[in-house]
Amino acid sequence: MAEAVLKIKNLCVDFLDDHTIVPAVSDLSIDIFPGETVGLVGESGCGKSTTSLAIMRLLDTNNARISKGSIELHGQDLTKLSEKEMQRIRGKEISMIFQEPMTSLNPVYTIGRQLTEGIVLHQGVSQKEAETIAIDMLQKVDIPRPEIMMKSYPFELSGGMRQRVMIAIALSCNPKILIADEPTTALDVTVQAQILDLMNSLRDELQMAVILITHDLGVVAEICKYVYVMYAGQIVETAAIDDLLNDPLHPYTQGLLNSMPDRWQGGDRLYNIPGTVPLPGTEIKGCKFADRCEYCTEKCRQAPPPLVRLDEHRSVRCFRSAGTQ
Amino acid sequence: MNIVPFAASAAPGLSKGMETMSEVPILEIRHLKKYFPIYSSGLIFSKQTGAVKAVDDVSFTVTKGETVGIVGESGCGKSTLGKTIMRLTDRTEGQVLFHEKDIATFNREEMQELRKSIQMVFQDPYASLNPRMTIGKTLEEPLLVNHVGSAQERENMVREMLREVGLDPSHYNSYPHEFSGGQRQRIAIARALINKPEVIIADEAVSALDVSVQAQIINLMKDMQKKYHLTYLFISHDLSVIRYISDRIVVMYLGRIMEIADKEDLFTRTIHPYTESLLEAAPQLTRRRQGKLIMNMDIPSASNPPSGCVFHTRCAGARQECETLVPELLDIGCQHCVACHRAKELVR
Ligand SMILES: Nc1ncnc2c1ncn2[C@@H]1O[C@H](COP(=O)(O)OP(=O)(O)OP(=O)(O)O)[C@@H](O)[C@H]1O
Numbered sequence A: 001m002a003e004a005v006l007k008i009k010n011l012c013v014d015f016l017d018d019h020t021i022v023p024a025v026s027d028l029s030i031d032i033f034p035g036e037t038v039g040l041v042g043e044s045g046c047g048k049s050t051t052s053l054a055i056m057r058l059l060d061t062n063n064a065r066i067s068k069g070s071i072e073l074h075g076q077d078l079t080k081l082s083e084k085e086m087q088r089i090r091g092k093e094i095s096m097i098f099q100e101p102m103t104s105l106n107p108v109y110t111i112g113r114q115l116t117e118g119i120v121l122h123q124g125v126s127q128k129e130a131e132t133i134a135i136d137m138l139q140k141v142d143i144p145r146p147e148i149m150m151k152s153y154p155f156e157l158s159g160g161m162r163q164r165v166m167i168a169i170a171l172s173c174n175p176k177i178l179i180a181d182e183p184t185t186a187l188d189v190t191v192q193a194q195i196l197d198l199m200n201s202l203r204d205e206l207q208m209a210v211i212l213i214t215h216d217l218g219v220v221a222e223i224c225k226y227v228y229v230m231y232a233g234q235i236v237e238t239a240a241i242d243d244l245l246n247d248p249l250h251p252y253t254q255g256l257l258n259s260m261p262d263r264w265q266g267g268d269r270l271y272n273i274p275g276t277v278p279l280p281g282t283e284i285k286g287c288k289f290a291d292r293c294e295y296c297t298e299k300c301r302q303a304p305p306p307l308v309r310l311d312e313h314r315s316v317r318c319f320r321s322a323g324t325q
Numbered sequence B: 001m002n003i004v005p006f007a008a009s010a011a012p013g014l015s016k017g018m019e020t021m022s023e024v025p026i027l028e029i030r031h032l033k034k035y036f037p038i039y040s041s042g043l044i045f046s047k048q049t050g051a052v053k054a055v056d057d058v059s060f061t062v063t064k065g066e067t068v069g070i071v072g073e074s075g076c077g078k079s080t081l082g083k084t085i086m087r088l089t090d091r092t093e094g095q096v097l098f099h100e101k102d103i104a105t106f107n108r109e110e111m112q113e114l115r116k117s118i119q120m121v122f123q124d125p126y127a128s129l130n131p132r133m134t135i136g137k138t139l140e141e142p143l144l145v146n147h148v149g150s151a152q153e154r155e156n157m158v159r160e161m162l163r164e165v166g167l168d169p170s171h172y173n174s175y176p177h178e179f180s181g182g183q184r185q186r187i188a189i190a191r192a193l194i195n196k197p198e199v200i201i202a203d204e205a206v207s208a209l210d211v212s213v214q215a216q217i218i219n220l221m222k223d224m225q226k227k228y229h230l231t232y233l234f235i236s237h238d239l240s241v242i243r244y245i246s247d248r249i250v251v252m253y254l255g256r257i258m259e260i261a262d263k264e265d266l267f268t269r270t271i272h273p274y275t276e277s278l279l280e281a282a283p284q285l286t287r288r289r290q291g292k293l294i295m296n297m298d299i300p301s302a303s304n305p306p307s308g309c310v311f312h313t314r315c316a317g318a319r320q321e322c323e324t325l326v327p328e329l330l331d332i333g334c335q336h337c338v339a340c341h342r343a344k345e346l347v348r
């Protein structure tokens, strides 16, 4: 079996809010293999973006820190690197694309300039060579007339075009890992389908590992091999996609799936999970899902359930589902 | 199957309304057009050089108490259609009949009534709520505008409405920032309902919400519909939400209607190639993406729409006549209307 390109082990991220420490991500472990797409799903505020920023070491150092754990890229722990060393990793080894391409593209520079910048920096080639690579990259992401696109500005492009340019920039230095944080959330389903197809084919072609962050289980179902479900800063279930869809184990995963209109079983209501996500920093002694869980028992309120590994690809953080209640 | 053109004056679905007395059309949209002029600025005068055809010859009927879903890609004119129906923006051509009366002819009093009767709920409740106004005042305002009740009566009505949408009446003095996205959408719904409207136009009202919160809001909207016999125009780009909530679905593309059908009919007997592509693209829990999307993704602009069938540049089955002739929206039976030259052969 291939070696994992990225091993995240027991990662904890805290925010420092007026001298109080607010844990946003706790004890998160993920292994990612080349040529695979894994999904990280969960509702708004569960810590998905915080996780991706931590991997990129892009957290705001003034109020956030990695308090525990390691992020190993080919055996090298990224949490131990200096900012200078990290700059050589970003874009070259690990790239990231964000939800809103307009905010991550610089409005005053041409697409060509934004593309070639990273190529010159990371590959040490001349501007001329960088332009050839850039045009090649735009072709890879199916942009018609790439020479003209090089001279365009971000505002001249549609949302789908911009996201493709972002992907071209992210992939221009052949990174081993691509982190895509809600890459299609603002797009039409048709454009989304096209971007997902593109991510699929580039992943296969370049043997990249892709971490897809999204709140949309439909998107995960379509392109991910494995899924990590997050709730309130923790992984609560991991599974191969088919297992997760056919037999969700954690009550939260069950609730998420049952809330989807696609899973509506008849009757005049949609299922919904009662209550709301606890705010980060809320003191919870037991299971973080306890207040919203229909199976909650006394034990669930007394101690936090551990993430129990059931087989190679399946773990669950629930006393009941792990059979330890 | 027979394909019969419907009379120019009647919109699709109207005949259905006439068959049974209980199904009274509350809204009738007839050949509605909304063009936004494009000006090029000259030295002294700016000259109109074209127009964005945001809504172009749209006709359909809405029956009291039903939910009509409106879907289509970004920019196809869904929001503009909603705003034109409410007369938030004036139509370019065509008619919107509310209780069989053209809203363009409404006088001031009738307009004020219309403003009460048709309400809109938007995607981003944060943007549509005044951050410096308490929830109580936000909900009281529409009552005040319409001179409803005394101060005490209004406060009681607001507290009652808060309870109805699942909020604690003690939130009366809270500000919008103290609420979550789902709670803010409840407030927006409460504000829309407070004047007892007949029609609610929900423009991507649940699109920004997480799936379990979305389910809560959809349930609330259905409860309110039952209780107050509301009619919904439900605009969304999410096909699974549209499929769940709608009775009938209108599929739009570049300002025009491509297909209208009863919900199950649209999904199980899809006829228009555009609807087909849209369904194909929507993410599904039950399938894995394989290979590439077939549809051409070069989306034309609404200021320069293609000739003939506006979809022909992206349609895999386009024929010669598609490039020159605008297909009529024809009823192929059971109020299933399709605007496609190939409709006849696609029906099976
Ligand atoms: N700089 C910060 N300081 C304090 N708290 C923060 C900061 N950034 C994020 N948080 C909080 O940390 C939690 C996790 O946020 P994060 O952005 O990672 O969530 P997410 O899963 O990406 O959500 P979404 O789906 O909305 O993007 C949230 O409750 C958020 O309010």
Ligand SMILES: Nc1ncnc2c1ncn2[C@@H]1O[C@H](COP(=O)(O)OP(=O)(O)OP(=O)(O)O)[C@@H](O)[C@H]1O
Binding pocket: B036, B052, B053, B054, B072, B073, B074, B075, B076, B077, B078, B079, B080, B081, B237, B302
């Ligand atoms: N006030 C305006 N002036 C000029 N053009 C406009 C105006 N409002 C909308 N348009 C144009 O009309 C067309 C339809 O826009 P509309 O907002 O109705 O689309 P939509 O279907 O609601 O899209 P979305 O899903 O992105 O909300 C678009 O091409 C848009 O750019």
Ligand code: SF4
Binding pocket: A250, A251, A252, A287, A288, A289, A290, A291, A293, A294, A295, A296, A297, A300, A305, A317, A318, A319, A320, A321
């Ligand atoms: S541990 Fe208990 S409260 Fe938590 S999800 Fe499982 S059954 Fe529910």
Ligand SMILES: [Mg+2]
Binding pocket: A048, A049, A050, A181
């Ligand atoms: Mg996020």
Ligand SMILES: [Mg+2]
Binding pocket: B078, B079, B080, B203
């Ligand atoms: Mg809109």
